[in-house]
Amino acid sequence: MSTSTRSTPPPGTQDPPTPKPARSTKSPTARDGWRRALRRDWQLYSLVVLPLLFFLVFRYLPMIGNVIAFRRFEPGGSILGEEWVGLRYVEMFLTDPTFWQVFRNTLWLGALTLVFCFPIPIVLALLLNEVRRRALKRFVQSVSYLPHFLSIVIVAGITMQMLATDGPVNAMLGWFGHDPIRFIQEPEWFRTVYVGSEIWQTAGWGTILYLAALTTIDEDLYEAARIDGANRWQQIWHVTLPGIRPTMITLLILNIGTFMVVGFEKILLLYNPLTYPTADVVSTYVYRMGVESNSFSYAAAIGLFEAIIGLVLITSANQLSRRTVGTSLW
Secondary structure (H helix, E strand, C coil): CCCCCCCCCCCCCCCCCCCCCCCCCCCCCHHHHHHHHHHHCHHHHHCCHHHHHHHHHHHHHHHHHHHHHCEECCCCCCCCCCEECCCHHHHHHHCCHHHHHHHHHHHHHHHHHHHHHCHHHHHHHHHHHCCCCHHHHHHHHHHHHHHHHCCHHHHHHHHHHHCCCCCHHHHHHHHCCCCCCCCCCCHHHHHHHHHHHHHHHHHHHHHHHHHHHHCCCCHHHHHHHHHCCCCHHHHHHHHHHHHCHHHHHHHHHHHHHCCCCCCHHHHHHHCCHHHHHHHCCHHHHHHHHHHHCCCHHHHHHHHHHHHHHHHHHHHHHHHHHHHHCCCCCC
């Protein structure tokens, strides 16, 4: 019986083993990923340049001027003020009774605007969502959001013409035997006039945002609710409102952030010295002190105080929303 033997090459003649390629231990960093994304989509990133320049030039660079709140500024002098005065202008407006009256007016108008202007678009969106006739739905949408595209000057002009002593509103009151009411001249009517015009101008645009959010709700949720015996009101409460809650929270936080600003342009166009007791707010007071009275340092101190309050409000609202409902702006 023969046995096969495998011949082995003599020592030293074997081929050296092929070395395995070393694995790279260098992992891609976030900077490398950012560079690759920038090279790949540089056309899209270039679209951000102009908005960033806008915010840099018109939002961030002017913040340097806040230093005149602590320095004495004279027109024609140094742009950063002449001399350091510390908290002199802060003490001036904190001890000024006129400022606190203006501050209370701002809180009143801000609260009324938030209470009435925030929920009305939600209600209108829910009502339009239940309309099945598309023609009627489109007509109501068009009529409701058209005032949003009008300028503040036109809105203020329409409001003043409608509420004039010889305007349509007083003409209708005359049909019922009521004497004409001076809506624009009487201080007790200004808050009603302002909030009413704000609702008319902004309700339709807010409705568009909520209608867009309603389209993201899964129809299977409504089907499951109907199977469980839920009626239309229960479906709205348990399905629709939770579905648009992130949008509601986001818009609420943004509205709270602009709580102190209220509506500077509209108030400036609608108010007059007769309505100052209820119409004058912080922003219009700053305008009169700075532009009309040339007290720029005093106005800058008040404006800085207003900005700090707005920052505290929007930060607090964001943190409260994150802890209570789990939704926040950042």
